[in-house]
Amino acid sequence: MIDSKISLTTNKLVVGYSTPIVKGVDLNIQQGKVTVLIGSNGCGKSTLLKCIARVLSPMSGEVRLNQKSIHQQPAKQVAKKLALLPQGPIAPEGLTVKELVAQGRFPHQGFLRQWSVEDEAAVNEAMQQANITELADKMITDLSGGQRQRCWIAMVLAQQTDIILLDEPTTYLDLKVQVDLLELLSKLAHQHQRTLVLVLHELNLAASYADHLIMMKEGKVYAQGSPLNVFNSENLAAVFGLDAKVMLDPDSTALVCIPNKPFNDKGKP
Amino acid sequence: MTRQQWLSSTGLLIMIIVLVMALILHLSIGTKVISTNELIQSFYAYNDENFNHLIIQELRLPRALIAASVGACLATAGALMQGVTRNPLADPGLLGMMTGGALAVVYWSSFVNDASLIWLPVVAAAGALFSAIIVWLIASRAAGGMTTLSLILSGSAFTAFSGALLAIHHLLDQQTFEEMRTWLVGSLTASHIETLYWCLPWIILGLIGSIILAPSVTALAMGEEVAIGLGINTVKRKWQLLICVVILTSAAIALAGPLGFIGLVIPHVVRFIVGADYRWIIPYSILLGSIYLLVIDSLARWIIQPQELATGLITVLIGAPLFVWLVKVRVR
Amino acid sequence: MLIIRLYKQHISFKLNILAVAFTGILLLLLISILLLSLINGTYQLSLQDALLSLFSQKQLISDPQASLIIWDFRLPRSLVAILSGALFAISGAILQNMTRNPLSDPSLVGISQGAALAVVVLTILFPEYIDDWREISAFLGAILIASLIQLLRGKGRPLKFILLGIGVAAFISAIISTLLTYGNLQSAMTALSWLAGSVHNSNWHDVSILGVACLILTFAGIYQARVMSVISLGDEVTIGLGINLRKTMVIQLSISVAAAAIATSVVGPLGFIGLLAPHLARKLTHSGPANHLLLTALTGAILVLIADLIGRTLFAPTQLAAGLVTSLVGAPLFAYLLIKKQT
Numbered sequence: 001m002i003d004s005k006i007s008l009t010t011n012k013l014v015v016g017y018s019t020p021i022v023k024g025v026d027l028n029i030q031q032g033k034v035t036v037l038i039g040s041n042g043c044g045k046s047t048l049l050k051c052i053a054r055v056l057s058p059m060s061g062e063v064r065l066n067q068k069s070i071h072q073q074p075a076k077q078v079a080k081k082l083a084l085l086p087q088g089p090i091a092p093e094g095l096t097v098k099e100l101v102a103q104g105r106f107p108h109q110g111f112l113r114q115w116s117v118e119d120e121a122a123v124n125e126a127m128q129q130a131n132i133t134e135l136a137d138k139m140i141t142d143l144s145g146g147q148r149q150r151c152w153i154a155m156v157l158a159q160q161t162d163i164i165l166l167d168e169p170t171t172y173l174d175l176k177v178q179v180d181l182l183e184l185l186s187k188l189a190h191q192h193q194r195t196l197v198l199v200l201h202e203l204n205l206a207a208s209y210a211d212h213l214i215m216m217k218e219g220k221v222y223a224q225g226s227p228l229n230v231f232n233s234e235n236l237a238a239v240f241g242l243d244a245k246v247m248l249d250p251d252s253t254a255l256v257c258i259p260n261k262p263f264n265d266k267g268k269p
Numbered sequence: 270m271t272r273q274q275w276l277s278s279t280g281l282l283i284m285i286i287v288l289v290m291a292l293i294l295h296l297s298i299g300t301k302v303i304s305t306n307e308l309i310q311s312f313y314a315y316n317d318e319n320f321n322h323l324i325i326q327e328l329r330l331p332r333a334l335i336a337a338s339v340g341a342c343l344a345t346a347g348a349l350m351q352g353v354t355r356n357p358l359a360d361p362g363l364l365g366m367m368t369g370g371a372l373a374v375v376y377w378s379s380f381v382n383d384a385s386l387i388w389l390p391v392v393a394a395a396g397a398l399f400s401a402i403i404v405w406l407i408a409s410r411a412a413g414g415m416t417t418l419s420l421i422l423s424g425s426a427f428t429a430f431s432g433a434l435l436a437i438h439h440l441l442d443q444q445t446f447e448e449m450r451t452w453l454v455g456s457l458t459a460s461h462i463e464t465l466y467w468c469l470p471w472i473i474l475g476l477i478g479s480i481i482l483a484p485s486v487t488a489l490a491m492g493e494e495v496a497i498g499l500g501i502n503t504v505k506r507k508w509q510l511l512i513c514v515v516i517l518t519s520a521a522i523a524l525a526g527p528l529g530f531i532g533l534v535i536p537h538v539v540r541f542i543v544g545a546d547y548r549w550i551i552p553y554s555i556l557l558g559s560i561y562l563l564v565i566d567s568l569a570r571w572i573i574q575p576q577e578l579a580t581g582l583i584t585v586l587i588g589a590p591l592f593v594w595l596v597k598v599r600v601r
Numbered sequence: 602m603l604i605i606r607l608y609k610q611h612i613s614f615k616l617n618i619l620a621v622a623f624t625g626i627l628l629l630l631l632i633s634i635l636l637l638s639l640i641n642g643t644y645q646l647s648l649q650d651a652l653l654s655l656f657s658q659k660q661l662i663s664d665p666q667a668s669l670i671i672w673d674f675r676l677p678r679s680l681v682a683i684l685s686g687a688l689f690a691i692s693g694a695i696l697q698n699m700t701r702n703p704l705s706d707p708s709l710v711g712i713s714q715g716a717a718l719a720v721v722v723l724t725i726l727f728p729e730y731i732d733d734w735r736e737i738s739a740f741l742g743a744i745l746i747a748s749l750i751q752l753l754r755g756k757g758r759p760l761k762f763i764l765l766g767i768g769v770a771a772f773i774s775a776i777i778s779t780l781l782t783y784g785n786l787q788s789a790m791t792a793l794s795w796l797a798g799s800v801h802n803s804n805w806h807d808v809s810i811l812g813v814a815c816l817i818l819t820f821a822g823i824y825q826a827r828v829m830s831v832i833s834l835g836d837e838v839t840i841g842l843g844i845n846l847r848k849t850m851v852i853q854l855s856i857s858v859a860a861a862a863i864a865t866s867v868v869g870p871l872g873f874i875g876l877l878a879p880h881l882a883r884k885l886t887h888s889g890p891a892n893h894l895l896l897t898a899l900t901g902a903i904l905v906l907i908a909d910l911i912g913r914t915l916f917a918p919t920q921l922a923a924g925l926v927t928s929l930v931g932a933p934l935f936a937y938l939l940i941k942k943q944t
Binding site for chain 1: 613614615833834840841842887
Binding site for chain 3: 441
């Protein structure tokens with residue numbers, strides 16, 4: 001099912017709406033890893049993700065999937081290799097969980113071939129992985145935010161692609177739900193060899209779940225590497241203008257950043 | 270006096286001068302063009318044997334006065350609505366009040382035997398108030414509460430409904446249709462000066478009310494919370510404003526039928542000139558509304574003379590593109 | 602749930618049995634209302650005579666008028682009502698799905714008005730061409746206005762599409778009023794009766810045009826149904842699932858505009874059918890996208906047929922245009938939907 005050799009790279013990529021927002025980015029996304037994009041608002045991380053997902057076209061440069069420009073390949077073929085979960089997707093009314101997940105099978109279906117055995121198996125497996133099997137016949141609109149997000153993740157899983165792009169999948173969710181979702185995603189990467197690219201807002205979660213961390217600033221990659229190498233106070237200060245100290249949590253060996261409280265007169269006795 | 274206030278007051282003075290000029294234009298233009306000299310003469314040395322004097326005093330002056338009042342009413346009503354609903358697209362016509370008032374008038378004149386002019390404004394007001402409340406209720410209960418979209422959609426649903434009722438009424442009662450047809454497109458041809466006498470007290474009441482309430486509209490336009498924070502009883506004030514809007518709109522309907530988009534167009538132009546302060550927006554709207562309708566009505570009488578175009582058609586033909594432009598610019 | 606898999610799964614479908622059953626029920630309902638509308642009217646016929654003349658058993662008919670009334674008047678009229686209802690419904694369903702707004706309707710967003718304007722211009726300014734060019738000009742007018750609105754909207758949200766449509770519709774209505782008020786009186790009267798949305802002048806020529814359009818567009822709609830359900834998930838998801846968004850939008854807008862324009866060209870702008878039919882069909886039962894489209898088409902057909910039946914019997918001998926009836930019933934239902942839609 002999962003192709004063992006797949007590559008996703010960007011080459012001097014420039015993207016924007018009328019003016020460039022992403023200004024020349026070269027990336028090589030690593031297989032079977034969780035890659036996380038972070039950066040302050042407007043740094044171009046979501047724009048970059050959208051361009052990789054073909055929602056936007058590059059102004060110059062290219063995104064290459066298996067050494068070929070992704071924007072030149074047939075849309076349906078690409079959709080069998082690369083899936084996108086956009087930020088805040090719309091949950092239409094009157095759709096059950098199973099029907100939503102089944103939408104992920106679209107690139108594998110045709111007008112006459114609408115519901116094969118493979119389709120059914122993929123949908124069931126996806127729901128199992130996302131842990132929503134028992135919700136199958138519920139209406140999407142009746143679910144909580146966290147459950148809904150799991151359904152969407154199941155939908156992109158049913159697409160059975162090697163690469164999954166997720167744009168801020170944890171925004172507006174409770175911390176516990178965020179952690180659950182990221183556990184699910186990291187399991188997908190490490191146990192099922194899916195390649196995940198995420199945009200995240202929450203720095204501490206990004207640092208603890210990323211295998212590869214990309215820090216963006218003003219449309220360019222400021223630093224990238226394993227969190228241990230790049231997640232430090234110097235980079236945080238440079239990328240976010242945030243004065244913080246970075247510490248290692250002794251139990252989980254994850255990095256955490258703690259903003260330095262700007263002590264002023266009021267705080268002091 | 271600040272520079273801003275000084276500018277705005279000077280502007281107001283200029284507006285009054287323009288209004289007088291528009292009035293003169295309206296009076297002299299027509300099938301027969303009458304010179305300004307003779308026009309002024311007819312006021313201080315009226316000679317009932319001079320045919321031109323007769324035309325001006327008996328035909329054109331009443332119509333000009335009606336046009337000016339209707340314009341002022343609709344523009345003010347529109348300004349108030351846009352402020353209170355915080356909706357740049359609000360307009361008495363779009364919100365169903367026009368057809369509601371028109372429907373009431375049509376039913377009144379065909380079902381009541383001695384339908385006298387005295388009650389016309391009251392009937393129109395009742396119809397407009399009824400429609401306003403219905404549209405308001407539907408919109409405020411819609412998904413996501415009162416939004417630009419829900420207000421306009423419920424307005425257009427109501428308009429479609431009362432439009433169908435009107436059409437059915439016409440089919441069943443050809444005679445009223447004949448009498449009402451010009452009035453229904455929004456025309457000043459058939460307006461009688463007597464109607465203006467009956468409407469004038471209402472108009473004055475509505476306009477004075479709007480000027481008095483204007484400062485709180487500025488606060489309401491900044492948001493309900495802000496207005497409450499400034500110590501305004503918003504519920505009470507909204508009702509007062511709604512009553513003003515209804516009075517003004519229905520007076521306009523009674524006088525000229527449903528004239529679309531004036532309430533939408535004028536306040537936007539005014540805001541462009543004086544900014545967001547309703548203490549200035551209201552008086553400017555009154556003046557500019559009068560000027561606008563005088564000019565439009567002069568156009569209506571001039572374009573295809575000796576015939577004349579219904580004024581309501583021109584206001585829509587000018588107003589609708591502006592509405593489209595506003596949607597394009599103002600709606601995200 | 603019924604799953605069909607044939608020819609080594611080259612053909613495989615999943616069908617909701619309940620939805621299929623409802624399709625059958627609606628079809629039966631449509632046929633019974635059709636019979637009802639064949640026998641009812643100013644001249645009452647017996648059911649027996651109606652059936653006999655339908656199946657051309659002339660020698661057995663007791664009423665000599667029956668065959669004429671049915672074949673020349675009531676049958677074409679009823680068929681036009683059914684077919685135009687189906688077309689409006691399909692147009693609305695696609696439009697609602699595409700704009701992701703449950704309150705879109707071809708008559709609300711300027712498409713019907715575009716068609717109406719073209720036909721009124723033709724009727725009043727070039728009356729000699731009206732018979733040959735009515736459908737085509739309606740279609741062109743609708744396309745023109747729909748593309749104008751699309752162009753104005755730019756990359757704005759669906760909300761913009763609707764608001765712009767309302768503005769453009771008001772503008773066009775004013776032009777139409779101008780033409781009606783100042784055009785030749787007789788042409789104006791023709792245009793006016795067409796504008797009320799009426800099926801009473803229908804003939805077999807109309808039936809054949811609508812029939813062909815209905816067949817082609819229903820099939821096109823069903824073919825697009827899978828894509829439609831993906832589109833309802835949002836632009837980005839749609840692209841992510843490998844659909845060429847722009848191409849699909851053009852195709853679906855064309856289907857929707859064509860359906861509304863052809864139906865409008867024959868029966869005039871019939872309000873609210875495109876809005877209500879998809880909602881009512883959804884209320885009936887939960888179904889897949891293709892089946893939902895069929896249910897919607899049937900619902901639309903039934904609605905217009907009933908509207909016409911009511912319109913010509915309620916105030917007989919005065920005939921109310923079906924469009925007036927649909928507006929009277931449709932507007933309150935629309936308001937109800939506006940209130941009800943809590944999402």
